[in-house]
Amino acid sequence: MSDTPEGSRPLHLQTIDSLFAELIGGTSVSVGDQNDQFALKNVDSRSILNWYRLNRNKWAGNVMASDVEAMVSAMKSSPAALPMPDPVTPKAGRRLLLAKVVAHRFAGVHAGVHAYGTAELGHSEQQLNHALSGVRRCDSVLEDS
Numbered sequence: 435m436s437d438t439p440e441g442s443r444p445l446h447l448q449t450i451d452s453l454f455a456e457l458i459g460g461t462s463v464s465v466g467d468q469n470d471q472f473a474l475k476n477v478d479s480r481s482i483l484n485w486y487r488l489n490r491n492k493w494a495g496n497v498m499a500s501d502v503e504a505m506v507s508a509m510k511s512s513p514a515a516l517p518m519p520d521p522v523t524p525k526a527g528r529r530l531l532l533a534k535v536v537a538h539r540f541a542g543v544h545a546g547v548h549a550y551g552t553a554e555l556g557h558s559e560q561q562l563n564h565a566l567s568g569v570r571r572c573d574s575v576l577e578d579s
């Protein structure tokens with residue numbers, strides 16, 4: 435793996451706020467195994483990303499014609515540089531312990547049938563149904579120690 439270029443923070447170390455600050459400010463972010471540089475070099479692209487930052491309710495919603503007009507309007511000016519948030523560091527001495535695991539059935543999983551549609555070897559459907567009878571879904575709970 436190559437070294438991360440000076441001043442370029444790897445994607446996996448970013449928070450959403452630091453990623454916005456870097457990309458909207460025109461700074462590159464290193465991505466992938468080879469630390470390839472990704473940046474929004476076009477001011478219009480940075481303006482649209484800034485519009486999405488300011489309109490988080492649109493991340494999972496539909497973009498309407500009025501939203502497109504607002505994006506076009508946002509492209510008329512360069513976005514202001516955002517302050518870089520402080521890096522998040524774990525609390526010293528904090529440990530999380532697995533306190534509880536609950537298993538659940540997942541949609542699309544059928545006893546006796548492999549994910550690709552072929553029967554699993556060594557288990558009858560009745561044996562798998564019996565093994566899965568109490569299994570509904572899997573949650574884990576973490577607690578501070």
